[in-house]
Amino acid sequence: MTRRGWIGLVAVAVVLGGGTAVARSLLGSTGIPDGQLQVEWRGAFRGQATLPAQLQWCPITRLGTLEAISNDTGMLVSLRERDSLITGIHPILAPELGGDLPLPSAVASLRWVRDTGTILGFQGQYGAVDIESVGATASGSFDIGMRRAFRADTVRVRGNFRNIPVVATAVGCP
16 A cells, blocks of 8 residues: 555544544433433334433422423333432332332333324333432433333333433422
């Protein structure tokens, strides 16, 4: 290869490497844009979505509500805490357990519209939400087994969220 060919090859490598670095800084190591939740479900039904998200924190009830909604697709995770939002594993508990649940813990739900126009809703039965960082924003991942309400259909729901805003308010807390 000629000297000019080597210089061209090095230039292409530098440009591609720089583009990769820019993409990583914009999307983060997970490939998810800031403020977004990425979810994928497999099982009786298959699908995926990337949704804008936020986490509302209520210091009075010590409940964090992670909402990710766009049009008719949405995921909701309620994080139950002892004192404040913390990093770490939050086990998913089935909503029908009710009563005094261990802290920290979480309940989750997912809904979307099928191509037939039917809205499907699923409730978390087991799994976990892992809060990796929390402050002005929160990041983490989840792996949740869900069951369709009043049906035997199940899906496994996995995903990540990156730098979603945390909004703390005592007014209008659930």
